[in-house]
Amino acid sequence: MSERYDSIVVGGGLLGAALAWMLAREGARVALLERDQLNQHASGQNAGSLHFQLEYRMVEHGWESARTAAEAMPLHLEAAREWAALGDELGESLGVAQQGGFMLAETAEQVEVLRRKTALEQEWGLDVRLLDGEEARRLAPYLSDSVLAAAFCPLEGKADTRIAGPALARGALRLGAEVRTRTEVVDLVPAGSGWAVHAVERSDAGERMLRLEADTVMLAAGVWTTRLGQLLDVSLPTIPLALMMSVSAPTAPFVPHLVQHAGTKLSLKQTGNGTVLIGGGWPARLPLAADGTPELDRRPTLLQSSLVGNAAAAIGVVPRTASLPIVRSWVGTTTVTPDQLPLVGQVPGRPGVFVATGGSAFTLGPSFARSLIALADGRPPGIDLHPYDPARFERLSHARR
Amino acid sequence: MPDAEATSGRAARLPSERGEPAEITVDGRPVGCFAGETVATAMLAAGVPAFSHRNGEPRIPLCNMGTCFECGVTVDGVPLTRSCLTTVRDGMRVETSER
Amino acid sequence: MTAAHDLVVVGAGPAGAAAALAAADAGLDVLVVDEQRAAGGQIFRTTPPEFGGRRKLPTGYPWAGELLDRARSHPGIAWRHGATVFGILPVAVDAAAGADASAGPGSAGFDVLTSDPADPARSGRVRARRVLIASGAYDMPVAIPGWTLPGVMMAGAVQGFLKSQRLRVADRVVLAGSHPLLLIVADQLLAAGARIEEVAIARGLPSPVELLRALPAVPGHVRLLGELAGCVLRLLRAGVRISTGTVPTEVLGDGRVQGVRLARADRGWRQTGPARTVDADALVLGYGFHPSTELARQLGCGLDWDSAQGGWIVRHDAQLETTVAGVHVAGEPSGVAGAEQSRAEGELAGLTIAAALGRPVPERALAGARRRIRSASRFSGVVQRMFAPRREALLELATPATEICRCETVTRGTIDGFLDENPFAGTADAVKLACRSGMGPCQGRYCESAVAGLVAKARGTGVGQAGRFAAHIPVKPVPLQAYVALADDPPAL
Ligand SMILES: Cc1cc2nc3c(=O)[nH]c(=O)nc-3n(C[C@H](O)[C@H](O)[C@H](O)COP(=O)(O)OP(=O)(O)OC[C@H]3O[C@@H](n4cnc5c(N)ncnc54)[C@H](O)[C@@H]3O)c2cc1C
Numbered sequence: 001m002s003e004r005y006d007s008i009v010v011g012g013g014l015l016g017a018a019l020a021w022m023l024a025r026e027g028a029r030v031a032l033l034e035r036d037q038l039n040q041h042a043s044g045q046n047a048g049s050l051h052f053q054l055e056y057r058m059v060e061h062g063w064e065s066a067r068t069a070a071e072a073m074p075l076h077l078e079a080a081r082e083w084a085a086l087g088d089e090l091g092e093s094l095g096v097a098q099q100g101g102f103m104l105a106e107t108a109e110q111v112e113v114l115r116r117k118t119a120l121e122q123e124w125g126l127d128v129r130l131l132d133g134e135e136a137r138r139l140a141p142y143l144s145d146s147v148l149a150a151a152f153c154p155l156e157g158k159a160d161t162r163i164a165g166p167a168l169a170r171g172a173l174r175l176g177a178e179v180r181t182r183t184e185v186v187d188l189v190p191a192g193s194g195w196a197v198h199a200v201e202r203s204d205a206g207e208r209m210l211r212l213e214a215d216t217v218m219l220a221a222g223v224w225t226t227r228l229g230q231l232l233d234v235s236l237p238t239i240p241l242a243l244m245m246s247v248s249a250p251t252a253p254f255v256p257h258l259v260q261h262a263g264t265k266l267s268l269k270q271t272g273n274g275t276v277l278i279g280g281g282w283p284a285r286l287p288l289a290a291d292g293t294p295e296l297d298r299r300p301t302l303l304q305s306s307l308v309g310n311a312a313a314a315i316g317v318v319p320r321t322a323s324l325p326i327v328r329s330w331v332g333t334t335t336v337t338p339d340q341l342p343l344v345g346q347v348p349g350r351p352g353v354f355v356a357t358g359g360s361a362f363t364l365g366p367s368f369a370r371s372l373i374a375l376a377d378g379r380p381p382g383i384d385l386h387p388y389d390p391a392r393f394e395r396l397s398h399a400r401r
Numbered sequence: 402m403p404d405a406e407a408t409s410g411r412a413a414r415l416p417s418e419r420g421e422p423a424e425i426t427v428d429g430r431p432v433g434c435f436a437g438e439t440v441a442t443a444m445l446a447a448g449v450p451a452f453s454h455r456n457g458e459p460r461i462p463l464c465n466m467g468t469c470f471e472c473g474v475t476v477d478g479v480p481l482t483r484s485c486l487t488t489v490r491d492g493m494r495v496e497t498s499e500r
Numbered sequence: 501m502t503a504a505h506d507l508v509v510v511g512a513g514p515a516g517a518a519a520a521l522a523a524a525d526a527g528l529d530v531l532v533v534d535e536q537r538a539a540g541g542q543i544f545r546t547t548p549p550e551f552g553g554r555r556k557l558p559t560g561y562p563w564a565g566e567l568l569d570r571a572r573s574h575p576g577i578a579w580r581h582g583a584t585v586f587g588i589l590p591v592a593v594d595a596a597a598g599a600d601a602s603a604g605p606g607s608a609g610f611d612v613l614t615s616d617p618a619d620p621a622r623s624g625r626v627r628a629r630r631v632l633i634a635s636g637a638y639d640m641p642v643a644i645p646g647w648t649l650p651g652v653m654m655a656g657a658v659q660g661f662l663k664s665q666r667l668r669v670a671d672r673v674v675l676a677g678s679h680p681l682l683l684i685v686a687d688q689l690l691a692a693g694a695r696i697e698e699v700a701i702a703r704g705l706p707s708p709v710e711l712l713r714a715l716p717a718v719p720g721h722v723r724l725l726g727e728l729a730g731c732v733l734r735l736l737r738a739g740v741r742i743s744t745g746t747v748p749t750e751v752l753g754d755g756r757v758q759g760v761r762l763a764r765a766d767r768g769w770r771q772t773g774p775a776r777t778v779d780a781d782a783l784v785l786g787y788g789f790h791p792s793t794e795l796a797r798q799l800g801c802g803l804d805w806d807s808a809q810g811g812w813i814v815r816h817d818a819q820l821e822t823t824v825a826g827v828h829v830a831g832e833p834s835g836v837a838g839a840e841q842s843r844a845e846g847e848l849a850g851l852t853i854a855a856a857l858g859r860p861v862p863e864r865a866l867a868g869a870r871r872r873i874r875s876a877s878r879f880s881g882v883v884q885r886m887f888a889p890r891r892e893a894l895l896e897l898a899t900p901a902t903e904i905c906r907c908e909t910v911t912r913g914t915i916d917g918f919l920d921e922n923p924f925a926g927t928a929d930a931v932k933l934a935c936r937s938g939m940g941p942c943q944g945r946y947c948e949s950a951v952a953g954l955v956a957k958a959r960g961t962g963v964g965q966a967g968r969f970a971a972h973i974p975v976k977p978v979p980l981q982a983y984v985a986l987a988d989d990p991p992a993l
């Protein structure tokens with residue numbers, strides 16, 4: 001016997017929760033399946049930056065890759081609008097604050113990077129402007145004298161990663177969606193005009209196999225996307241990236257903005273309850289299986305070099321952070337794609353199955369969700385999704401053969 | 402040798418050998434103490450009513466062994482220093498924390 | 501960075517000191533790190549050297565003085581006091597020259613990350629071939645209404661102030677709990693001139709069956725039991741009211757403790773009668789101990805739930821090695837069992853680590869240590885059974901307005917409400933992420949068991965199934981600059 005839904009969402013991170021809520025809002029019968037607890041992976045572990053400027057990792061590899069990365073700008077612009085309205089639509093706070101964000105430069109070379117980056121972003125229509133050190137410190141007195149210039153984007157900010165995903169899931173629940181935790185999808189097979197989803201449901205009593213059917217299946221499985229692709233015999237290439245974050249004990253508010261750096265990996269912000277979050281993409285070590293492939297189900301280990309590097313980067317531009325008591329440093333794993341652009345669209349050759357992942361999928365999660373639902377409905381999405389079509393890698397791998 | 406300080410309610414030093422007299426400041430006010438004492442001891446003996454506030458409520462040491470952080474104060478500019486593990490030094494600046 | 505030590509021991513209590521001594525006697529180069537100023541751990545805390553005077557150690561542990569003296573003067577043991585170990589990382593195999601790349605993490609040793617707030621220049625990392633976690637235990641938290649008021653203190657705290665600072669924390673005191681330490685502390689407070697308003701013991705008097713079962717464990721521990729009996733006698737002689745079958749239901753006061761509400765409880769420790777008020781300046785809580793397992797958790801060691809042994813304890817083999825190769829455990833983190841057993845475990849761990857590192861260790865010595873563990877565990881087993889906390893009943897002392905998480909001021913009502921509204925959440929960690937309980941400076945040490953208890957209650961599972969909080973670096977908060985100090989050559993700031 002199997003249960004029938006309009007849509008099944010696989011994965012209970014921010015993207016999955018946003019999908020379930022938006023689908024339920026359109027009146028669909030939805031089930032969200034999460035093999036763990038909700039929001040326990042990248043979506044609950046990330047920095048919660050809503051950043052729209054190009055990141056250090058994009059400009060770090062030269063101008064060509066920065067230009068490619070800039071092609072995701074339409075998604076970012078849409079995300080900025082999404083986040084501003086999301087809490088009101090949902091009727092619950094997501095801890096969103098968009099008080100602007102800085103990208104800092106401490107050397108002449110970095111100033112030049114900022115200049116070119118800002119011009120490129122402005123071409124794509126982002127509201128961003130270049131400030132000199134004095135102007136930056138007037139807006140942000142906590143910045144050190146070593147800051148020579150800053151690109152300021154007033155749209156940037158943060159959301160609370162702790163509450164955003166679960167709040168969206170609760171919204172879905174209120175609209176009649178089913179949310180099943182400890183339920184792992186293990187197979188996806190065509191069934192009639194739709195799909196049969198096989199899952200293992202775990203409880204203290206043991207395991208139970210489920211077979212659920214749906215017209216559409218939404219893959220929102222983050223770093224596990226490639227693995228789900230394998231269930232469908234489709235290559236959805238993703239690269240796992242283990243990253244470190246740290247958080248301080250609460251302290252009186254002193255950093256209202258998002259702070260990033262053009263010459264080193266840094267993101268720094270203060271949350272609503274006073275804690276300071278420090279990250280920016282410092283790597284952690286992914287455990288490797290015997291065959292050298294990363295093991296995604298084991299916790300990555302912290303690298304001392306990252307602890308040192310991240311702390312030095314933060315203290316360098318915001319000296320007050322030196323004495324801040326750090327309560328926790330943790331690692332999470334996120335996905336990027338071989339070409340740095342996200343994967344958003346129908347799974348090639350598998351009508352009815354859709355996927356989104358890659359890059360800043362916290363910032364972009366709501367836009368991803370909106371786009372996939374439009375595609376599934378056969379409506380034109382708000383933006384041109386062509387550059388993010390998952391089929392681009394299929395074409396590549398065929399061409400190589 | 403200092404006597405047990407007879408005060409009602411608050412902590413009191415027992416008659417005992419102690420170190421040399423010393424002085425620290427707590428929120429700018431001088432607090433007398435003895436070498437070898439912890440900052441927590443000096444503050445409790447002086448009757449400081451709150452080492453920190455959480456959500457407006459006063460807090461003082463709970464575990465006295467470094468595990469609860471309820472005794473956290475700012476010592477010479479370093480916040481959340483555990484006063485139960487910190488030995489007084491003449492001239493030490495201690496600030497209680499508000500939050 | 502200095503050269504690697506054969507063994508770094510975290511904790512200088514009976515377990516850590518005994519381990520260091522055994523290992524150094526067998527020829528290892530040992531470093532002991534403890535955030536306290538002197539060796540001895542919780543039970544052997546003494547006044548600081550500045551106070552002068554003679555060291556006073558508790559009776560009942562005749563070996564203590566010699567153990568500490570020998571360890572302190574041993575040329576093979578270096579000490580770092582006042583430093584906190586805030587994390588331990590396996591050395592990456594590729595980063596260590598000559599390491600066997602096919603071996604697991606830890607095969608190239610460990611970096612022990614330390615922070616010394618009084619002397620930041622001494623913060624940094626030390627490398628060890630093996631590590632021993634001998635981090636002891638802390639008083640078990642019990643959330644009751646008003647327990648955040650200044651004047652509520654743990655039994656260990658009050659005793660620590662008396663023993664090492666000669667400070668009496670309050671005048672008029674109520675003590676509530678179930679652990680024998682409570683009576684010792686009451687007796688010591690009495691001797692220090694405090695007025696003991698009442699000692700409220702949760703359990704009833706031991707039944708004849710319990711006493712019979714306990715008898716075989718007593719030989720060798722007569723002195724300890726005698727001491728306990730002495731405490732009770734002195735308290736009764738001074739007219740102190742010792743009530744059994746009694747639990748505290750609320751702490752009263754405005755800005756500080758002014759009174760305690762006490763009520764009768766049944767054999768399961770559940771409140772039966774109405775509460776009465778006892779005026780007091782302080783409430784001392786002593787329901788037992790929780791092992792300090794944060795470093796083991798951070799390292800990824802396996803843990804097991806065992807309520808009678810103190811909650812989450814570190815899984816280990818007969819050699820006291822944890823599930824992470826090269827990481828050993830001794831003393832309370834392997835199960836709360838008292839000073840005698842901690843010392844015996846430390847000795848065994850020190851010896852087996854020395855043997856593992858190729859030092860000759862006589863079989864006789866190993867057998868002796870094992871024998872001492874067995875003998876001590878007969879006694880500790882009885883203590884554990886007789887004084888096992890009734891956690892479900894203690895949890896019910898918390899009302900919806902009671903703060904479960906002191907750091908982040910998260911109430912029971914908030915957690916129960918979250919569990920109601922989010923039927924898909926079923927672990928302690930899920931509650932932590934959503935409600936912030938366990939995210940504050942104490943890293944969840946003081947709310948984990950209550951949070952897990954509430955999850956277990958709401959979902960009809962056991963506390964063990966509700967799981968535990970993950971532990972991360974730093975296991976105790978350190979200033980951000982302590983991270984910079986981990987660099988081989990710290991950059992100038
Ligand atoms: C340290 C760090 C910092 C970051 N900082 C930022 C930032 O500041 N801003 C930003 O925009 N992005 C940031 N990111 C990236 C961002 O966190 C992720 O892109 C985003 O959270 C991905 O969300 P998701 O819902 O797609 O995936 P996830 O949150 O990973 O959720 C996927 C879920 O799918 C579940 N799942 C997997 N396989 C199955 C299966 N077979 N059956 C059922 N369930 C399954 C998993 O258990 C998981 O819960 C950061 C990432 C990290 C790690």
Ligand SMILES: Cc1cc2nc3c(=O)[nH]c(=O)nc-3n(C[C@H](O)[C@H](O)[C@H](O)COP(=O)(O)OP(=O)(O)OC[C@H]3O[C@@H](n4cnc5c(N)ncnc54)[C@H](O)[C@@H]3O)c2cc1C
Pocket residue numbers: 467510511512513514515516533534535536540541542543544558583584585586634635636637638639655656657659660681789792795830831832833837838839840842975976
């Ligand atoms: C106040 C008190 C009184 C007690 N009285 C008795 C008694 O009378 N009889 C009895 O049998 N048991 C008693 N106990 C139980 C007691 O815990 C043990 O008997 C014994 O002290 C355990 O020895 P240990 O070596 O395992 O741990 P401990 O003695 O607790 O030593 C652990 C040490 O590790 C250090 N440490 C922990 N984490 C870190 C870190 N991250 N970095 C640096 N240092 C760290 C601590 O500072 C501590 O000194 C008492 C406990 C307390 C708290």
Ligand code: FES
Pocket residue numbers: 461462463464465466467468469470471472473483484485486
């Ligand atoms: S009183 Fe608990 S850490 Fe100091």
